[in-house]
Amino acid sequence: MNRKLILSVLLLFGFAASAETVLEIGTGDQVLRKRLKGINFKKIEFDDTDYKTVMKYLKNKTKEIDEEGKSFNIFWKCKKETKKKLISLDMNDLPLTAIFYYISLATNTDIKIEEHAIIIMDRDPKVKAIKY
Structure with missing residues (x-):
């Protein structure tokens, strides 16, 4: 659960001033998941496009859509053949996490969302890596 905490900061060295800083409390993966869930794609369409190309497109498009111009890192922990799998999708108005x-x-x-990256792995039936 993410919480916001407002801290008053006192400046030292002979004078005092007040400033407010908003900190997000929570694990890094929750922060990244929340940010990615807030990125909405109006239209997305792929027709027999390889997995690696799809993820590269989503990464670049996320940077365009994100208010801060941020994207995400991708780590592939899978077989080389996995990156070549073909994807066909036609979707409207979905958050990136749903995609x-x-x-x-x-x-x-x-697809596991970590603190600074998403990790793509061949499916392990014992592990549920993504929450939607």
Whole structure:
């Protein structure tokens, strides 16, 4: 659960002033998941496009859409063949996390959101890596 905490900061060295800083409390993966969930794609369409190309497109488009111009890092912990899997999607008005979910279903992979990156892995039936 993310919480916001407002701290008053006193400046030292002979004078005092007040400033407010907003800190997000929570684990890094929750912060990244929240940010990615807030990025909405109006229209997304792929027709037999390889997995690596799809993820590269989403990464670049996220940087365009994000208010701060941020994106995400991708780590591939899977077989080389996995990156070549073909994806066909036609979706409207979905958050990025939902798009990740549908891509993981279509490719039989797990997409895990970590503190600074997403990790793409071949599916392990014992692990549920993404929450939607």
